[in-house]
Every structure is written in C-alpha cells, then in structure tokens.
Amino acid sequence: xxxxxxxxxTRTYVLVVVIEIAVIAALWFMKVTFSV
Amino acid sequence: MRALDWLxxxxxxxxxxxxxxxxxxxxxxxxxxxxxxxxxxxWAVGLSVMATQLxxxxxxxxxGQGYADGMRFVxxxxxxxxxxxxxxxxxxxxxxRAKVFTAYEYLERRFDLKTRTLASVLFLCSRGLSCxxxxxxxxxxxxxxxxxxxxxxxxxxxxxxxxxxxxGGVQAVTWTDVKQMAVIVGGLIAALGxxxxxxxxxxxxxxxxxxxxxxxxxNSVDFQVDPRQTYTFWSGLLGGLFLMLSYFGCDQSQVQRYxxxxxxxxxxxxxxxxxxxxIPLQAVVLLTGVLVFVFxxxxxxxxxxxxxxxxxxxxxTRAGEFRALEVEFNRAFEARxxxxxxxxxxxxxxxxxxxxxxxxEASSGVVSIRSRAASLVxxxxxxxxxxxxxxxxxxxxxxxxxxxxxxxxxxxGLVGLMIAAIFAAAMSSIAAELNSLATSTxxxxxxxxxxxxxxxxxxxxxxxxxxxxxxxxxxxxxxxxAGLGSLIEVVNRFGSFFYGSLLGVFVLxxxxxxxxxxxxxxxxxxxxxxxxxxxxxxxxxGISFLxxxxxxxxxxxxxxxxxxxMTRGERSGA
Numbered sequence: 001x002x003x004x005x006x007x008x009x010t011r012t013y014v015l016v017v018v019i020e021i022a023v024i025a026a027l028w029f030m031k032v033t034f035s036v
Numbered sequence: 037m038r039a040l041d042w043l044x045x046x047x048x049x050x051x052x053x054x055x056x057x058x059x060x061x062x063x064x065x066x067x068x069x070x071x072x073x074x075x076x077x078x079w080a081v082g083l084s085v086m087a088t089q090l091x092x093x094x095x096x097x098x099x100g101q102g103y104a105d106g107m108r109f110v111x112x113x114x115x116x117x118x119x120x121x122x123x124x125x126x127x128x129x130x131x132x133r134a135k136v137f138t139a140y141e142y143l144e145r146r147f148d149l150k151t152r153t154l155a156s157v158l159f160l161c162s163r164g165l166s167c168x169x170x171x172x173x174x175x176x177x178x179x180x181x182x183x184x185x186x187x188x189x190x191x192x193x194x195x196x197x198x199x200x201x202x203x204g205g206v207q208a209v210t211w212t213d214v215k216q217m218a219v220i221v222g223g224l225i226a227a228l229g230x231x232x233x234x235x236x237x238x239x240x241x242x243x244x245x246x247x248x249x250x251x252x253x254x255n256s257v258d259f260q261v262d263p264r265q266t267y268t269f270w271s272g273l274l275g276g277l278f279l280m281l282s283y284f285g286c287d288q289s290q291v292q293r294y295x296x297x298x299x300x301x302x303x304x305x306x307x308x309x310x311x312x313x314x315i316p317l318q319a320v321v322l323l324t325g326v327l328v329f330v331f332x333x334x335x336x337x338x339x340x341x342x343x344x345x346x347x348x349x350x351x352x353t354r355a356g357e358f359r360a361l362e363v364e365f366n367r368a369f370e371a372r373x374x375x376x377x378x379x380x381x382x383x384x385x386x387x388x389x390x391x392x393x394x395x396x397e398a399s400s401g402v403v404s405i406r407s408r409a410a411s412l413v414x415x416x417x418x419x420x421x422x423x424x425x426x427x428x429x430x431x432x433x434x435x436x437x438x439x440x441x442x443x444x445x446x447x448x449g450l451v452g453l454m455i456a457a458i459f460a461a462a463m464s465s466i467a468a469e470l471n472s473l474a475t476s477t478x479x480x481x482x483x484x485x486x487x488x489x490x491x492x493x494x495x496x497x498x499x500x501x502x503x504x505x506x507x508x509x510x511x512x513x514x515x516x517x518a519g520l521g522s523l524i525e526v527v528n529r530f531g532s533f534f535y536g537s538l539l540g541v542f543v544l545x546x547x548x549x550x551x552x553x554x555x556x557x558x559x560x561x562x563x564x565x566x567x568x569x570x571x572x573x574x575x576x577x578g579i580s581f582l583x584x585x586x587x588x589x590x591x592x593x594x595x596x597x598x599x600x601x602m603t604r605g606e607r608s609g610a
Binding site: 009012013016017019020023024027028030031033034035036 | 107110114117118120121124125245246248249250254255256257301304305308311312315316319379388389391392
C-alpha cells in the first residue's frame with residue numbers, strides 16, 4: 001500500500017472518533033434500555 | 037474432557053507449531069527474523085497487535101469481571117482509539133522512518149546510551165517476569181478446573197510457543213497470531229451461542245438483559261467523577277489514554293508488531309484496526325460473562341467456583357459448617373431463581389420495578405452466603421485475598437467462573453474449542469513477548485554493549501538462542517509464580533509503575549528540544565519512584581491505578597526538564 005495523502009488519513013481518524021462515539025452511545029443506550 | 041475435546045486441543049497445538057515452524061525459511065537475516073524485512077500486510081499486523089494484547093488472563097478474567105461486576109470494565113478501553121490516532125500521527129511514522137529495531141534505540145539517538153539502556157533493562161525485567169505470569173495464570177486455572185498436572189500445563193503452553201518463536205521469528209509470531217485470533221473469536225461466538233440456547237424456555241435475550249440490568253450488570257458507561265472508582269468514563273478516557281499510549285507506543289512487544297508493516301500507512305492502519313474493533317470485542321467478551329451470570333440465575337452454580345479451597349475446607353474440622361452453608365446456599369439460590377423468573381416475565385411499569393426489587397433482595401441472600409463461605413475459606417486456609425470482592429464475588433473466584441462454565445456446561449467439542457481459545461490467547465501474547473525480549477536483548481544490550489562488531493549470521497544465531505533462553509526463563513518463572521498469588525500482583529504492579537514514566541521519556545524526547553540525556557534519565561527514575569509512592573501511600577492507595585500513568589508522565593516531564601535546564605551543556609534536540 002503506498003503512503004496515503006494526509007487528507008485521506010485525516011478522514012480515517014475522523015471515522016475512528018465517530019465510530020467510538022457511536023459504540024459508547026450504543027453501550028449507553030443498552031444500559032438505559034435494560035435498567036430496571 | 038472427552039476424547040473429542042482432547043483431539044481439538046491437540047490439533048490446535050500441532051497446527052500452531054507446524055504453522056510457526058514453516059515460517060523459518062524467510063528468516064535468514066536479523067532484519068527478517070525480528071522485523072520480517074518490514075514486509076507484512078496491515079491486516080495481519082493489526083490482528084497480531086490485538087492478539088498480543090489479548091492474553092489468556094484477559095479472556096478468562098474479563099468474562100469473570102462480566103459475571104461479577106458487569107460491563108463497567110469496558111470503560112478501561114475508552115482511551116484506546118484516541119491513543120491510536122495520536123500514535124499514528126507521532127511515533128509510528130517516527131519509528132518507521134528512523135529504521136529502528138527497538139523503541140529504545142531511538143532514545144540513544146535523541147539522548148544518550150544510559151537512557152536507552154535503563155529503558156531497555158526496565159522493559160526486559162518487567163516483560164521477562166510478566167511473560168512467566170502470562171503462562172502461570174491460565175496454567176493454574178486450567179490445572180485446577182481440569183485436574184491437570186500444573187508443571188505439564190505450564191510446559192504445554194510455554195514450550196510449543198518458545199519453539200516456533202525461536203525457529204520462525206516474527207513471521208511465525210504474526211501468522212500464528214492471525215490464526216489464534218480466529219480461534220479466540222470462534223470460541224467466543226460458540227460460547228455466546230451456547231449461552232443464548234441455554235436460556236430457560238420463555239426467556240429470550242431481551243428478558244435476560246432486563247434481569248442483568250436489574251442486577252446492575254449493564255452499567256457500561258459511568259460518568260461519576262470519583263478517582264477511587266477504578267472504571268469510569270473519565271478514568272478510562274484519560275487514564276486509559278495514557279496507559280494505551282505507553283503500551284502501544286513504548287512497549288517493545290507492541291512497537292515491534294507495527295515495525296514489521298510494509299509502509300508507514302500500513303503500520304498506522306494496523307493500529308487503527310484496534311481502534312475500530314477493540315471496544316466492541318471487549319464488550320462481547322464482557323457480555324459473555326454477563327450471560328454466564330444470567331445462566332447461573334436459572335441453573336445452580338457452585339457456592340465457590342475455585343474448588344481447591346472448597347475441597348480444603350471439606351477436609352478440615354470445619355467441613356460441617358461448610359456443608360450447612362451449602363444447604364443454605366441452595367435454598368437462597370432457589371429463592372433467587374424464582375425471583376429472576378418473575379422479573380423476566382414481569383410487564384413493563386410498576387410490576388417490573390417491584391419484581392426487580394424482590395430479585396435484588398433475593399440476590400443479596402445469595403451474596404451474603406457466598407461472603408460467609410469466603411470468610412470461612414480465609415479462616416481455614418489463611419488466604420487473605422478472600423477478604424476482597426470484585427462486584428459481589430470473592431476476588432479469587434472471579435477467574436474460575438468462565439472455565440468452570442466451559443468444562444461443566446458446554447457440549448463436547450466446544451469444551452475443546454474453548455480450551456484451545458484459552459491456549460491461543462496465552463500463546464499469542466507469550467510469542468510476541470519472547471520475540472520482543474530477544475530483540476531488545478540482542479539489539480540494545482548484546483550488539484550495543486557486548487559484541488558490537490560481529491556478522492549478521494552471528495547475531496541471528498544469538499537472536500534464536502536469546503528467544504529460546506527467554507522461553508525457558510518464562511517457564512521457570514511460571515513454575516514459581518504459580519504457587520505465589522501475591523508474586524503475580526507484584527509483577528503486574530511493577531509493570532504499571534514503569535509504563536507512564538517511560539511514556540514521559542518519549543514525550544520529553546519528542547516535544548521538548550531542550551531536554552537532555554541526564555534529564556531524561558533522572559526523570560525516568562523520579563517518575564517510577566513517584567508512581568510507586570502514589571500506589572503505596574495510605575492517602576492515595578485507593579485511587580484507581582489508571583491515574584498512575586498520567587502522574588508518571590507529568591513527573592518525568594517536570595523533573596526531566598528541571599534537570600535538563602541545570603545540565604544544559606549536554607547534547608539536546610537531536
């Protein structure tokens with residue numbers, strides 16, 4: 001794989017952050033949905 | 037274990053050794069042996085990074101955590117994705133372009149030989165000992181649960197790993213890691229499937245999760261700002277960030293994984309694979325533990341999962357007390373099962389809230405009897421670890437929950453697959469550690485300090501010998517550590533003292549041009565001392581260990597810069 005452009009790597013980093021927020025939100029949603 | 041389970045475990049071991057040994061043809065030079073000539077694809081390196089981090093004690097301990105304390109441990113990994121981005125922007129391109137074999141090699145270029153040697157020796161001491169612990173911990177559990185001979189179990193885990201790592205070098209480590217990750221994930225999926233199928237009639241995943249929620253097992257995101265709570269959103273995001281930066285950026289066992297990648301970007305993508313998948317994977321491992329908890333609400337668990345102590349009491353003069361407790365435990369379990377069944381079928385609203393309250397009351401009866409059993413164990417055996425609890429389970433019981441479930445409840449064949457998965461988790465971490473220990477021994481110590489002018493063929497022979505010797509050392513340490521629970525804690529603590537401080541030295545190297553070698557050297561010592569004091573001082577002892585890492589970084593930077601300014605005549609800003 002040739003080295004990617006900085007903008008392409010930046011998009012990847014943003015995607016990592018977005019996915020982390022989504023995963024934490026999903027865990028939070030599971031906690032709230034099933035808490036009694 | 038039945039014949040089919042044995043067959044699965046033996047096939048797994050033969051497959052790994054065969055696969056590792058056949059990689060030897062690509063390792064005729066030191067760079068090929070330690071770095072695969074920087075030729076590996078990102079996805080294989082990424083899986084190797086994940087397999088190295090996931091040791092057997094992580095697999096078994098995390099499912100136990102899920103059973104005892106629910107999902108909260110997942111927060112430990114919240115800093116990991118951000119750490120991977122920071123490393124992809126800083127250390128990965130830096131190490132790759134510097135063409136170093138070890139992270140510590142860079143410290144000599146930037147500072148001086150003594151800083152490099154101190155960092156390398158600290159790594160060798162902590163990782164050498166921890167490699168023994170990584171073998172000992174699962175060996176003790178498997179030998180107790182399956183009745184195997186402890187020494188033979190240690191050798192069954194340690195020797196095949198040492199042999200294929202010694203012969204095949206980093207190629208063997210990486211390609212076996214790929215297959216070991218497949219075995220681990222396959223085993224987990226099979227265990228999850230068996231748990232879902234094993235739920236009683238009329239109770240599906242939704243009902244199971246409602247019961248788990250009522251027991252506080254789904255508390256995966258906790259925004260409390262309390263430094264004494266080990267796992268919160270904040271301790272995971274900030275404390276965990278520093279720990280992950282240090283582990284993936286300064287620990288040779290991980291640095292060496294991404295140095296084998298074909299290019300800087302392939303190295304970056306290999307780390308970012310963990311950024312994408314680590315939290316979901318850990319959530320699945322913890323959820324497996326939570327479902328084991330739900331399983332044992334409807335199927336009677338043993339009063340204590342670690343049978344060694346239970347058996348010791350049954351042979352003692354207080355056996356009668358223990359049996360009486362078991363009768364009480366059976367009654368309390370039945371009451372809790374009824375309460376859990378009512379809760380699972382309760383309609384939403386006040387009926388469910390009332391059923392949840394009744395369930396929690398019934399659960400407290402079970403927990404109280406377990407606590408009395410733990411006190412009895414402590415009084416009879418003198419094992420003080422029974423004083424502490426993880427969630428509502430005695431600490432020494434936590435690591436036995438999942439293996440006990442596997443061998444007593446999974447169908448034939450799946451038991452073998454899960455035991456193979458535990459072996460895979462142990463072997464993947466051990467192989468990476470042996471490989472990195474040998475690299476640092478040869479590159480940072482032998483080649484730099486002992487015999488600097490030998491041929492590549494000479495260093496290759498020494499590298500293979502070093503790998504084999506570290507393998508033998510790890511098995512010997514494992515044999516001693518297995519009988520000393522407290523030694524395992526000491527080794528783990530020693531590693532945590534060193535992580536934040538080592539990260540501090542790299543921060544000094546990269547971000548402070550005026551930092552000098554003496555500053556870095558003194559700062560590293562001061563950081564380790566400060567973290568040790570913080571960990572043992574009565575005023576700070578109870579604070580989550582995750583905060584030790586930022587502390588180490590701060591102390592190293594402040595002391596390091598202070599000393600650097602006083603020793604300005606030295607070389608700096610290389």
